[in-house]
Amino acid sequence: MNGDLFADLEPGQGCEALGLDAFILRRFALPSEQLLWQDLQLVLARAPMRHMVTPGGFRMSVAMSNAGSLGWVSDKTGYRYDEIDPVSGLPWPAIPTSFMALAAQAAHHAGFKAFQPDACLINRYAPESKLSLHQDKNELDFTQPIVSVSLGLSATFLFGGALRTDKPLRTILQHGDVVVWGGASRLNYHGILPIKPGRHPLVGECRINLTFRHAGR
Ligand code: MD3
């Protein structure tokens, strides 16, 4: 690991390389958990969580919402980014400054100097919810990384390769863990195994994941 890049991490906030251009900053979001949580409630008051439907007609077990000038949506016609929340008919709420600061700091630690997210997808996993192995390829610019922030219950993350058939690595993502996925791993398959029931003191009986993307031009 490049010592200089990570010199200002606090003790206990190690950085691990998960794969090529993929870095886990364990517990990196812990110091800002209260602010993140407050700001998340403000976003969700305007854009409530909802279960989207896949193009195949299945209701997703993960509930979702978005902040930013673009939001990820799925319906029977397909997956896409849209400026408008189809539930409210209004633009998605802005990405809170606390979210932006955390995402920029994390990207910077992983060597991405100018991360400009325009979309923050918010995923909520109740017990038994899962996200099957998939690629994220609706974004227009793959040179910018994706930053993910895990809150609440732990999850087993599957990190595969460029092909669906590549055997995935497994790692546990815990409350406060931040992962930065760049260049070489940007199009890797990945997923989340079914969440085990439990209770987190701040977040309650679920897992929440924030993923920051640059989706537009
Ligand atoms: C690796 N979310 O929203 S975040 C998703 O925990 C998604 O909710 C998972 O996959 C979650 O699309 C995983 C980590 C993540 C996000 C995007 C990636 C890992 C990635 C894109 C490429 C490679």
Ligand code: FE
């Ligand atoms: Fe994904």
